[in-house]
Amino acid sequence: MTTLARKKILIVEDEISLRQALFDKFTRENFQALEAKNGEEGLEVALKERPDIILLDIIMPKVDGLTMLKSLRRDEWGKDVPVIILTNLNDAENVFHAVENNVYDFLVKSDWRLNELVERVKNKLQIS
8 A cells, every 4th residue: 555645635615614624634634635615616626736536515606516527527637536426415316427427435424424534535545
């Protein structure tokens, strides 16, 4: 496994308190945390900074997460970046669209703890 050589994580979340909690937690875990408050900003940051993994909400202003994901997957670099969907939605249609766009994981916000999320990210990036 790789050591954590300042892996970049992009947090795309419109809820300020959750975005800040995720940013703080991943920064403490030695990630270089980047943040965006909507899908439009998230796509711009992703294509510019090329993070190692993206945490992506679905329901956001301006551009929603699934629209951002579709745009991201059309980019040569963006087609392969791991994405974890973090959402309050767990209906079949959203899960289908996420899977259709090759997401690594789909998590309903009320079903996970911060430490579990950190472990999933580290596992995907093969960090010990």
